[in-house]
Amino acid sequence: MSERVVDILISSFPRILGQGLLVTIPLTAISFALALIIAVICAMVQIADVKGLKQLVRFYIWIIRGTPLLVQLYLVYFGLPDLGLALPAFPCAVAVFALNEGAYCAETVRASIEAVPRGQMEAGYCVGMSYTQIMRRIVLPQAFRTAFPPLSNSLISMVKDTSLAANITVTEMFMATQRVAGRTYEHLALYAEVALIYLMFCTVITWLQRLGEKKLNAMNGGNVIRA
Amino acid sequence: MLEVTGLRKSIDGREILKGVDLAVEKGDALAVLGPSGGGKTTLLRCLNYLERADAGTMTFQGQRMDMPALSRKDIAAYRRHTAFVFQNFNLFSNKTALQNVTEGLIVARKMPKAEAADRAMAALERVGLAERRDAYPSQLSGGQQQRVAIARALAGEPDVIFLDEPTSALDPELIGGVLEVIRTLAEEGMTMVIVTHEVHFARQVSTRVLFMDEGAVLADAPTAEFFEEQKLERIQSFLRSLNRKEG
Numbered sequence: 001m002s003e004r005v006v007d008i009l010i011s012s013f014p015r016i017l018g019q020g021l022l023v024t025i026p027l028t029a030i031s032f033a034l035a036l037i038i039a040v041i042c043a044m045v046q047i048a049d050v051k052g053l054k055q056l057v058r059f060y061i062w063i064i065r066g067t068p069l070l071v072q073l074y075l076v077y078f079g080l081p082d083l084g085l086a087l088p089a090f091p092c093a094v095a096v097f098a099l100n101e102g103a104y105c106a107e108t109v110r111a112s113i114e115a116v117p118r119g120q121m122e123a124g125y126c127v128g129m130s131y132t133q134i135m136r137r138i139v140l141p142q143a144f145r146t147a148f149p150p151l152s153n154s155l156i157s158m159v160k161d162t163s164l165a166a167n168i169t170v171t172e173m174f175m176a177t178q179r180v181a182g183r184t185y186e187h188l189a190l191y192a193e194v195a196l197i198y199l200m201f202c203t204v205i206t207w208l209q210r211l212g213e214k215k216l217n218a219m220n221g222g223n224v225i226r227a
Numbered sequence: 228m229l230e231v232t233g234l235r236k237s238i239d240g241r242e243i244l245k246g247v248d249l250a251v252e253k254g255d256a257l258a259v260l261g262p263s264g265g266g267k268t269t270l271l272r273c274l275n276y277l278e279r280a281d282a283g284t285m286t287f288q289g290q291r292m293d294m295p296a297l298s299r300k301d302i303a304a305y306r307r308h309t310a311f312v313f314q315n316f317n318l319f320s321n322k323t324a325l326q327n328v329t330e331g332l333i334v335a336r337k338m339p340k341a342e343a344a345d346r347a348m349a350a351l352e353r354v355g356l357a358e359r360r361d362a363y364p365s366q367l368s369g370g371q372q373q374r375v376a377i378a379r380a381l382a383g384e385p386d387v388i389f390l391d392e393p394t395s396a397l398d399p400e401l402i403g404g405v406l407e408v409i410r411t412l413a414e415e416g417m418t419m420v421i422v423t424h425e426v427h428f429a430r431q432v433s434t435r436v437l438f439m440d441e442g443a444v445l446a447d448a449p450t451a452e453f454f455e456e457q458k459l460e461r462i463q464s465f466l467r468s469l470n471r472k473e474g
Contacts, residue, residue: 119317122277126311127331127383128303137334141321220321220363 006188012180012190018187020197027090027162031097032155038102043109044135058105060217064103070164072096077168084195093165097158105154112147113139145216156202163198173197228253228419229387234294236266236273243269244280245442251420253388256413258433258450259422262465266442267315267422271391272342274420275311276302288386307336310380312390316372318364324375328382336344336383343382350378354408355394370401375396377408378436387418391415406432430454438462 040055064072077092086097116139124134165175177194181187229251236244236444242267251257259267262317272278273294274285277283279293287305297305318327332338338346351357354374363374373393380388394402406428413419413432423429429436429450435452438446446453446462 026323042258117317118455119313119315119467120319123313123317123319124331125277126275126306126309127379128335129331130335137330138319138321145321220365 001189005186007186008186008188009181009193012177013193015193016173016176017197018173019171020201022164023090023172024159024172025201026204027093027097027157027165027170028159028171031094031162032096032101032158034098035101035154035158036151037104038098039105039109042102043113044104046110047113048131060099061106064100069096069100069161070167072100072166073168089136089165089169092168093162093170097162097165101154101158105151108147108150108154109143112143112150114183115146116142142220145220147214148216149209152205156205159201159205160198176218228288230286231274232284232296234270234273235281235360236269236278237281238269238278239461243442244273246442247283247439247442249437249444249447250416253386253418255417255435256417256421256433257435257437258429259437259439260424260426260429261329261439261445264437267439268391270439271311271389271422273422275306275309275389283297296427305385308386309384310385312373312376312380312393313390314392315396316364316370316376318367318376319380320364323361323363324356324367324378326377327364327375331379331383333337347382349444350382351375353381353411354378355404368401369397373397374408377405377412381412387420388412390419390421390423392422392424394423415465424469426466440465440467444457 045053045057055151073093073096076087076096077089078088097139118144120138124138129137162172165172166175166178169175173194177190181190184190230249232248232360234244234247234249235242246457247266247270249257249270261267269278269400273280273283276297283294285292285294287308288330294303295429295474318324319330322330325344325347328350329340329343332343332346333340348360350355351360354373354377356374356378359367359371359375362371364375367375377393390409394405397405402425406425409421410428410432413434421429421433433450436446436450437444438453440461445459446457454466457466
C-alpha cells in the first residue's frame, strides 16, 4: 500500500467515523425506537382483533413489505414535495426507516406474542387479572424474550440500510466515504474502510445482543433447552 | 353454595355439554369422573368462564347469574371467589414460585406487597415448597409446579377451587405428592370440584361424585353410595375397566 493511500485512510477515518457517530447511529437509534413502538402497536391491534384497525395494519404491512426500501425513500423525499409535503432529508429518512422496519418488526412481535401459550392468559384471568394486566406483566415479557434475537437481527440490518439514506442527501457515513473517494479515487481502500466501520458497529450490537439474551434468560429461569 | 342448572355448550357445532345440573355445598369435594371426551374439562372451564356456556344458570352464594350473558366485570368479581388449577399447571414462566403466588394478590387484589408475600409464603409452606420460593417454573419438577399452582390457588382464599385433572400431566412418581396436598385440603374442608381419572383417589377424598358421559350427567351421588350401590351398568363397566388397568 502506498504512503498516499495510508495517508488518505488515516485522514479520512475521523471524518467517516464522525459521520457514523453523528448521523448513522442517531438515525438508526431514533428510527429503530420508533419502529419498535409501531411494531408493538400493530401487533397488539392484530392480537386484540380491533375491527377496522386490524385491516388497516394488514394493509400497511402489505404495502411496506411489498415495496423496496429505496423506492420508499425516493417516494417520500422526492415524491411527496409534489403534494406540497417537503420534509428535510434527516426527518424524512427517520420516517421511512421507522415505518419500514416497523412493518417487519410488527410481524416478529406478533409471532412472539402468539408463541406464548394460551394457558398463561387463562391462568392470569383465573387469579383475577385483567387483559391489560396480563399482557403487560406476563405475556409481553415472555414474548420479548422470544422476539429479542430476531429484533436484534432487524437492528443490525438497519444499521447497514441507513447507507441508503445517502441517496436522499443525508450525509451519513457512506456518503462521507463517497465524497472522499470521489476526490481521491481510492475506491478500494476507502470502501473497505467504511465496511470495517460498519462491521465494528454491528459487532458491538452482536455483543450487546448476547449480553441482553443472558440477562433475559436469567429473568426467565434459564434456557429450557440445554445442550 | 354453587349451583348450576341447564348448562349447555357446543364447540364447532358439536354439543359437548347437553344440559348439565350440579350443586356444590360448602365443604364438598365433588369429584367429576367419566370417560375421556365426556365433557368433564369443558364443564369445569365453563364453571370458571374460561369457556362461555351457550345456556345455563349459575347461583353462587345466593347470586343468580345468567351464564351466557354474564358481564366481564361480573366474571372478574366471581373469579375473585374462585381458583383454578390446570392440568398443565400454567405457572407464569417469567415469574418465580413466590411471584406466581403474589402476582394475583398484588396486581388484581391490590394487596400491599409485604402482606402478599407473607400470605404467599404461608401458601407455599402448606404445599411444602417454601424453600423453593425463588425458583422459576423451568427449574421445578412437574409435581412441584403443580404444588406451586395449588399454592397460587390457595393464596386468593377462594370459596371454591376447580381442579382440572391436576395429576394427568405428571410422571407416576410425582403424582403422590400432589394428591397428598389435595387430600389435606379436602380434610380441612376446602370446597373443591376435581375432574380426575384417579378413581381410587376420588373414592378416598371426595364427598360426592358426578359421573359424566357424552355431555350428560349419568350419576350424581354421595361417594360411598356411588361406589357401593352403583346400579348403572355403564358406570360399573367403566369402573371395572379402570380396575383392570390399575390391577
